Amino acid sequence: MAYVPLADQDDPHALHDPHSFITKYVWSQDHKVIAIQYGGTAIFVGLIALGLSILMRLQLGFPDSISWIDPAFYYQAVTMHGMIMVVYLLTALFLGGFGNYLIPLMCGTRDMVFPFLNMLSFWFYLLSVIILLASFFVTGGPAGAGWTLYAPQSITAGTPGSGGGMLLMLISLAVFIVAFTMGGLNYVTTILQARTRGMTLMRMPLSIWGIFTATVLGLFAFPALLVSAIMLGFDLVLGTSFFMPAMMQLGEQSTQDGGSPILFQHLFWFFGHPEVYIVALPAFGLVSDVIATHARKNIFGYRMMVWAIIAIGGLSFLVWAHHMYVSGMNPYFGFFFATTTLIIAVPTALKVYNWVLTLWQGNIRLNTPMLFAIGFIFTFVHGGLTGLFLGNVIIDVPLADTYFVVAHFHMVMGVSPVLVLYAALYHWYPKMTGRMYNETMGKVHFWCTFLGTYAIYLPMHYLGFLGVPRRYYEMGNTDFVPATAQALNANITIAAIFVATAQVLFFINIFMSLRKEKDAVGNPWGATTLEWQTPDTPPKHGNWGPELPTVYRWAYDYSVPGAKQDFIPQNEPGEEYEKTFHTRGHS
Amino acid sequence: MSLYRQVTEKPWDQVGLPDGIEARPTFQVPDQKVALVLFVIVACVLFSLLTVSYYLRIAWGAGDWVPVSEPATLWVNTGVLVACSAVLQWSLIQARRQEAIRLTSMAGLLFLAGGLLTLVFIAGQYAAWQTLIGGGYTLQSNPANAFFYLLTGVHVLHLAGGLWVWTKALFRMSSGADAGDSRLSIELCTWYWHFLLLVWFGLFYVLSTT
Incomplete structure (x- = not known):
């Protein structure tokens, strides 16, 4: 079978266009609906985590003013606040929400390459959230050993939520990782394989580069969390001792002994540090596009920005133990990880300079x-x-x-x-x-x-x-x-x-x-990227009407000298450029 | 345009369509194959981390490691898994020769046999577990045992996932799916089984040398 690129296939949605409310808004395979489902769920749990942080602050600012905040609840609030914010809000909202919404629109495709898998990804995510929230209602309450779940503390009797709450936390994380893997395979494959005509890799908006690199990081980093969650779960439920050292509890020698708590810390932070960049890289990408659009200037140093994203992504796997300087590990490790940590500041600083230089002399709105x-x-x-x-x-x-x-x-x-x-x-x-x-x-x-x-x-x-x-x-x-x-x-x-x-x-x-009434302005900001050029606002199922857009230029043609407007959309051929591949030169 | 040229071009300098009008995926292969390769990389990371944990638990643990004496069944199971891969590869070769692929055709039958042999492998692993438990090598008694069950278990779970896809492919074949689709299913399953065979070689080596 000869391979037909997705962009050249007939509209695949003509066959399974949703008709009923259920297929349109609940069991939807449309990336935009899934994005909003992801986003809504993430913001909902985020609000719970926000509420927990306020309770923590009340205890700290005005000790004992609320009688039912006892030490156990305080630790559980700390733990759940951290875990929800990092994993279930930020990761899910950036990649599940914005990734889903923007990838097909910015790359000019009708949908993700595996829409069914995409739908499954959301439902697994929702399941993981439900399991996590269920842990509030089990005996002993939710996990309470800090979001890092350090063994042996997290699964030792006496720690708040060390039983059922901890087990539900680990199950929920495992389900989340399955959901993320399904979504992540989809995002990466879509970006690599399904871009529309003319959308070369270096014409992709930085949002896509950020989401792409973060997804690759996630696919490599989440297995470490899965491994530590499985092994910790074994220690908790089955009585193995992967991480459990010999301990005295209430004057009695514990049955588990010989395990290595520091092994857990290494595994956790091998996930945990890339996780920081899984959250940060999509943010870098999105903010680059927002700044360029509203400063009416091309992003300063586009190629440098792309390579900085990739360099940060690569380096993020070499810095994890800077979270463990006080864990008692070999001091030479500390020296190595301090060095890599300072090196990662270089591409990060490049990005900051480039944002500021994009603003420089821009027509800032x-x-x-x-x-x-x-x-x-x-x-x-x-x-x-x-x-x-x-x-x-x-x-x-x-x-x-x-x-x-x-x-x-x-x-x-x-x-x-x-x-x-x-x-x-x-x-x-x-x-x-479709509204302002x-x-x-x-x-x-x-x-x-x-x-x-x-x-x-x-x-x-x-x-x-x-x-x-x-x-x-x-x-x-x-x-x-x-x-x-x-x-x-x-x-x-x-x-x-x-x-x-x-x-x-x-x-x-x-x-x-x-x-409000729909304003129905398709491109209120005068932006160049493809998602603002859709025939309908909000975009309909299949995004592009009968024909897919063709991309003739990069994503940042703002304030081009001699152009009619202060932006030229990516799908605008321009009179003199219609047929051939043209080099603009440096005149 | 090569991948290298794509990522080194100066996009602000170029207006128009490079390389004609047709859309260009980054890799000229079906999307499913890209996704499978990605998944295999992710699974590699998972097994590598498990193996690293295995060695670190030996190094950093309290010296309580008592090596498992692997039951001889494992050698038989290894042979069965090699046979799985070989039969699936044969099925793929047949599928490339055949015009139409039905369940009753050579390719279909070999594909079916490959999956059934995998079930034999899984049963064999279960038997090995029973032997170990019978010999007192329980999960709790030593970290070496715990790792043995964990590593073999995760490997079997990956095979089970493969069997789920295999079942779906069989159903599609029996309901007369397009030959191209069936050929792709057989190819992807074969690749995945080869990968899991390599993983098993690695795990078997690690488990039997420590």
């Missing part, structure tokens, strides 16, 4: 997506620089397990990706719904979120310098911490409640705007 994108540059530089502190063994040792670490990773992989998510949600909202959001409300939302998160995390750095330990339910006899630290903690809590409340503006905005 300070609308809501652009504000969030610029806010991201601030928070990312901030969190990235503290990362250089912590990447050095000698500085990390005193700062490890203090609030400095909490401030660092929330700045760099909490606030920064979330700002990009908002930038992207506002930016693509008109395409997803309320600009004023969006801007208020931005300033509350941006300034509010600084009010939360900037003081945490100082708490860290004071030596305030993280993950403590309350301060005990810690004389080295001055009493003013408590005042700072109370302020942080107030700021956190303020920021959490401000997110209501986002939901009011998107739901109120849904009730």
